[in-house]
Amino acid sequence: MNNFKYLKADTPAAAIAAVADNAASNFVAGGTNLIDLWKYDLTHPDRLVDINGLSELKTITELPDGGLRLGALVSNAATAHHAIVRERYPLLSRAILAGATAQIRNSATNGGNLLQRTRCYYFYDAASPCNKRNPGSGCPAIEGHNRLHAILGYSQKCIAVFPSDMCVALAALEAVVQVAGPDGSREISFSDFHRLPGDHPERDNTLQPNELITSIDLPPTGFAPHHSYLKLRDRNSYAFALVSVATGFELENKTIKRARIALGGVAHQPWRVSAAEDLLVGKAPTAQSFGQAAGIILANAKGFGHNDFKIELARRAIIRNGLMALNPSSQRPGAQPSL
Ligand SMILES: Cc1cc2nc3c(=O)[nH]c(=O)nc-3n(C[C@H](O)[C@H](O)[C@H](O)COP(=O)(O)OP(=O)(O)OC[C@H]3O[C@@H](n4cnc5c(N)ncnc54)[C@H](O)[C@@H]3O)c2cc1C
Numbered sequence: 001m002n003n004f005k006y007l008k009a010d011t012p013a014a015a016i017a018a019v020a021d022n023a024a025s026n027f028v029a030g031g032t033n034l035i036d037l038w039k040y041d042l043t044h045p046d047r048l049v050d051i052n053g054l055s056e057l058k059t060i061t062e063l064p065d066g067g068l069r070l071g072a073l074v075s076n077a078a079t080a081h082h083a084i085v086r087e088r089y090p091l092l093s094r095a096i097l098a099g100a101t102a103q104i105r106n107s108a109t110n111g112g113n114l115l116q117r118t119r120c121y122y123f124y125d126a127a128s129p130c131n132k133r134n135p136g137s138g139c140p141a142i143e144g145h146n147r148l149h150a151i152l153g154y155s156q157k158c159i160a161v162f163p164s165d166m167c168v169a170l171a172a173l174e175a176v177v178q179v180a181g182p183d184g185s186r187e188i189s190f191s192d193f194h195r196l197p198g199d200h201p202e203r204d205n206t207l208q209p210n211e212l213i214t215s216i217d218l219p220p221t222g223f224a225p226h227h228s229y230l231k232l233r234d235r236n237s238y239a240f241a242l243v244s245v246a247t248g249f250e251l252e253n254k255t256i257k258r259a260r261i262a263l264g265g266v267a268h269q270p271w272r273v274s275a276a277e278d279l280l281v282g283k284a285p286t287a288q289s290f291g292q293a294a295g296i297i298l299a300n301a302k303g304f305g306h307n308d309f310k311i312e313l314a315r316r317a318i319i320r321n322g323l324m325a326l327n328p329s330s331q332r333p334g335a336q337p338s339l
Pocket residue numbers: 026027028029030031032033034035036051072073076098099100101104107108109110111112113114115116163164165166211212213214238239240241
């Protein structure tokens with residue numbers, strides 16, 4: 001029997017104060033990841049702080065600079081179907097809708113999505129060693145079943161990948177995460193939010209334990225005219241990405257003026273390489289250009305046996321998704337361009 005204390009916070013300050021003096025405290029939002037982890041015996045909070053009463057975190061509002069603020073407690077479904085998100089940030093909408101199921105997206109929140117944990121089989125098996133769950137115990141995935149695992153940014157301690165779809169689009173959009181803690185508020189650029197495993201795979205991100213995500217801010221540019229999210233997986237629904245790609249670009253005189261490419265399912269964080277995006281500037285959006293960008297993105301990729309196929313899969317996905325971004329309506333099933 002797990003005994004725990006349940007508290008309901010009615011202000012962000014009360015929520016932060018409720019976790020400040022107890023390292024075994026957890027916020028709970030939609031509960032779709034936290035409660036699973038608890039049931040699998042992978043986490044044991046002794047204080048659960050329910051943040052669902054924080055109405056100020058439940059709105060989507062336009063920002064003075066033309067951007068959009070997504071409240072941390074807005075559900076993934078409400079975000080994906082919001083009129084402004086669909087019109088100006090369809091890349092985000094498509095990425096969210098590629099994830100999980102309608103029921104899960106209705107409960108899952110934006111803040112929780114950023115903090116969901118890896119789906120590594122060994123992490124989810126409480127009887128198995130895992131440096132992420134139990135630092136110093138080892139990483140059986142390196143020599144074991146690693147079909148889902150990283151080809152980039154891994155370390156000798158961990159080859160797990162971060163499984164979110166939403167966050168791949170947020171990386172491409174260069175979102176900013178707003179957080180509040182006992183010492184006030186701060187913002188974290190999306191590229192600094194998720195960590196590589198290095199020597200501390202137990203730490204997924206740069207959020208401090210007693211900090212609350214309040215919102216995720218989108219910049220004014222949403223790449224609506226030219227965007228695409230491609231998720232490749234073992235089943236067409238209810239499966240995490242083997243490889244996913246979020247692509248957005250702006251065109252001027254038929255050449256690329258600005259480009260963003262982020263990959264999911266390949267590393268401990270959404271993966272971007274600015275040299276590849278810079279290479280595309282001034283080039284026509286062709287299979288050859290996207291192939292050159294893929295070459296840069298995957299230059300240091302390495303498989304661990306079962307996941308070797310991901311390198312070629314990612315290369316092809318980058319090219320195909322770049323061409324799909326030319327004509328976003330081509331993303332309907334059965335209407336994809338041939339290479
Ligand atoms: C069967 C299944 C399939 C799934 N498939 C996919 C998929 O294909 N793609 C995908 O991207 N995701 C998928 N998911 C993951 C799902 O998107 C996440 O579980 C969900 O986004 C987590 O949000 P939540 O509100 O339920 O978080 P919770 O479970 O409530 O919390 C998760 C963590 O975040 C912390 N937290 C929550 N909100 C805040 C906040 N505002 N500030 C600070 N800390 C906070 C909690 O303390 C906890 O540690 C799947 C989940 C399930 C169960």
